């Protein structure tokens with residue numbers, strides 16, 4: 001068997017219960033959906049078989065990201081927003097991305113409880129996403145879970161991410177409209193600017209506007225936005241009180257407006273194409289990596305080349321070339 005053949009055999013089609021889950025999702029069975037997302041979280045090859053079988057249904061759901069510092073009221077806002085979306089009878093999927101939950105478990109339960117209002121409704125599916133692996137893995141499995149919800153037939157997928165880090169940026173690149181939530185007390189704008197989340201905002205929400213300081217924060221943000229080049233579309237800044245349900249209709253209108261703009265300018269399709277492009281490349285890289293790590297012959301080759309480099313008989317770059325050659329790539 002050549003290396004190329006060995007690589008092709010690495011991922012034999014896993015067709016046992018994957019087929020059943022695919023059929024389940026096609027029939028609208030929520031349990032099949034939940035199991036499939038769990039398989040994604042566990043990075044099971046079966047999950048990819050399922051996604052692969054359902055991929056032709058992917059691309060219809062509109063994706064909304066809600067991000068911002070911890071405790072900004074993202075879940076409260078999401079809950080109210082979902083109720084607004086439900087008024088128009090759309091089916092909604094919610095993903096709460098929680099990098100901390102594998103360690104604490106606490107935040108996850110908190111989200112479940114606070115999400116209850118909208119979850120009662122049979123057309124809303126809510127799920128917390130966690131990972132055992134890397135944060136990069138979490139962003140990827142979240143995007144894949146959004147694909148599954150999309151294939152399942154949800155009209156809207158809303159993703160909540162906590163914190164201000166790389167994961168927010170990764171998730172933002174996988175959604176259509178990104179809402180950044182700031183609050184008066186966090187002195188938020190400067191912090192958010194530093195972390196780069198102001199730049200990813202399609203809509204800026206100042207939540208807890210029932211508290212003092214909201215107006216000042218608004219002024220601050222508007223000043224920062226003035227610094228954007230003139231030809232860039234002004235980012236809407238909305239004062240909201242999620243707890244009191246104030247400003248939610250305006251937020252929903254702003255989302256729809258953004259959606260229309262993306263569609264009119266063909267941006268959504270361009271973005272989707274670039275998302276698909278990176279999904280393909282990333283998958284190739286991942287499979288190559290896992291093949292190199294798992295294949296015994298490759299393992300021995302890497303081992304002996306490492307030794308050669310250590311003894312100055314080779315260098316890492318030539319070693320990599322030899323491995324690529326072995327894989328039949330160059």
Ligand SMILES: Nc1nc2c(ncn2[C@@H]2O[C@H](COP(=O)(O)OP(=O)(O)OP(=O)(O)O)[C@@H](O)[C@H]2O)c(=O)[nH]1
Pocket residue numbers: 069070071072073074075076077107114162163207208209210211240241242243244
């Ligand atoms: N005063 C006021 N409090 C709010 C508002 N929205 C949310 N809160 C409160 O802020 C706290 C945090 O709300 P969450 O919705 O859990 O915030 P979150 O951003 O989802 O929190 P994490 O997911 O833990 O980062 C809760 O006690 C809410 O009741 C608001 O508009 N005004």
Ligand SMILES: [Mg+2]
Pocket residue numbers: 074075076111160
């Ligand atoms: Mg939350």
